[in-house]
Amino acid sequence: MKVQSSLMQLAATEYERIRRDDHLSEFVVNTGTLDLYDSEKSFRAATPEWAGKRKAGFDFHRVGRHEIETLQPGLAPQFENAIYADDGLQISDPAGFTRTVAKDLQRAGGTIRISEAVALEPTENGARIRLAGGGSIEARTVVVACGAWSKTLAKSLGEAIPLDTERGYNTTLPAASFPLKRQLYFNDHSFVVTPLKDGIRVGGAVEFGGLDLPANFKRSEMLLKLAKRFLPGLETSGGEQWMGFRPSMPDCLPVIDRSKAAPNVIYAFGHGHLGLTQSAATGRLVAELTAHQKPAIDIENLRFDRFG
Numbered sequence: 001m002k003v004q005s006s007l008m009q010l011a012a013t014e015y016e017r018i019r020r021d022d023h024l025s026e027f028v029v030n031t032g033t034l035d036l037y038d039s040e041k042s043f044r045a046a047t048p049e050w051a052g053k054r055k056a057g058f059d060f061h062r063v064g065r066h067e068i069e070t071l072q073p074g075l076a077p078q079f080e081n082a083i084y085a086d087d088g089l090q091i092s093d094p095a096g097f098t099r100t101v102a103k104d105l106q107r108a109g110g111t112i113r114i115s116e117a118v119a120l121e122p123t124e125n126g127a128r129i130r131l132a133g134g135g136s137i138e139a140r141t142v143v144v145a146c147g148a149w150s151k152t153l154a155k156s157l158g159e160a161i162p163l164d165t166e167r168g169y170n171t172t173l174p175a176a177s178f179p180l181k182r183q184l185y186f187n188d189h190s191f192v193v194t195p196l197k198d199g200i201r202v203g204g205a206v207e208f209g210g211l212d213l214p215a216n217f218k219r220s221e222m223l224l225k226l227a228k229r230f231l232p233g234l235e236t237s238g239g240e241q242w243m244g245f246r247p248s249m250p251d252c253l254p255v256i257d258r259s260k261a262a263p264n265v266i267y268a269f270g271h272g273h274l275g276l277t278q279s280a281a282t283g284r285l286v287a288e289l290t291a292h293q294k295p296a297i298d299i300e301n302l303r304f305d306r307f308g
């Protein structure tokens with residue numbers, strides 16, 4: 001998918017810029033990433049996927065048991081096949097990173113106001129946001145970046161978008177739970193173990209349960225059991241469970257586009273499993289749309305109405 005590679009490359013470029021930023025650089029760490037496979041068979045089955053990543057410009061190499069053990073001691077013995085990407089980046093503290101971006105916005109003269117938007121309307125020179133409990137905000141440009149909840153706001157402009165949510169789960173354990181050196185992807189089981197500034201996060205799962213169904217934390221527990229099986233020395237007590245809503249489109253591509261009903265409303269949502277990674281690219285594209293400049297990449301395939 002060409003546009004997905006372009007988005008990832010733009011994200012890489014923008015993260016390099018963020019790595020040079022005085023306030024944000026500390027949050028972007030380079031620990032490398034290790035993608036693990038249970039067997040030679042599953043490793044071979046993933047070969048075309050890795051070939052595609054290589055073609056898109058990603059750099060990595062295959063590693064065997066000996067190197068796996070050096071890269072991450074303490075893994076269960078079945079892991080004899082893996083891919084290691086030395087330049088894999090990671091956000092060490094997603095909440096701290098977000099708070100710092102918000103502070104930078106305020107330093108630059110921006111104001112933060114927290115309210116629930118319930119509907120949008122076009123105005124002569126911009127758009128109006130109707131707020132829950134009455135009241136409204138008028139602006140020259142409105143950016144809808146409400147994740148899985150964006151669909152309702154687009155609908156209020158008469159624009160139906162097939163956005164759904166893939167709910168995911170994680171548990172954040174104390175940092176001392178395991179001497180984790182880098183991010184580990186357990187590809188045959190679709191979960192990830194990630195070192196954070198103040199903990200270890202075990203996360204994954206895909207659940208179609210919409211926005212209202214209560215969380216089923218048995219899924220977090222299942223992931224933790226698997227993590228313990230593959231990292232036998234992991235201490236699994238003292239964790240904090242979480243469920244989140246990945247905003248997902250049927251083709252796994254986000255919507256980054258201008259509304260037709262209200263051209264001063266810009267849509268930026270639907271990043272699925274890659275929202276944190278692609279946030280930097282999205283920020284740049286939204287800034288370009290707002291300034292009526294040519295976007296850094298071709299975003300034709302990210303149109304909100306691409307499904308008709």
Ligand SMILES: Cc1cc2nc3c(=O)[nH]c(=O)nc-3n(C[C@H](O)[C@H](O)[C@H](O)COP(=O)(O)OP(=O)(O)OC[C@H]3O[C@@H](n4cnc5c(N)ncnc54)[C@H](O)[C@@H]3O)c2cc1C
Nearest residue numbers: 116117146147149168169203244271272273274275276277
């Ligand atoms: C378990 C799990 C692991 C993940 N791991 C990764 C990963 O490793 N890398 C990666 O890149 N991505 C990952 N993701 C995906 C990533 O979290 C999402 O793609 C990303 O959060 C989407 O960002 P967003 O800002 O569009 O939406 P959100 O993060 O959902 O934010 C939307 C915001 O809009 C607010 N909002 C909603 N409705 C309204 C309204 N009506 N009025 C005002 N505000 C509103 C919400 O309160 C929220 O603050 C993971 C997701 C999960 C669940």
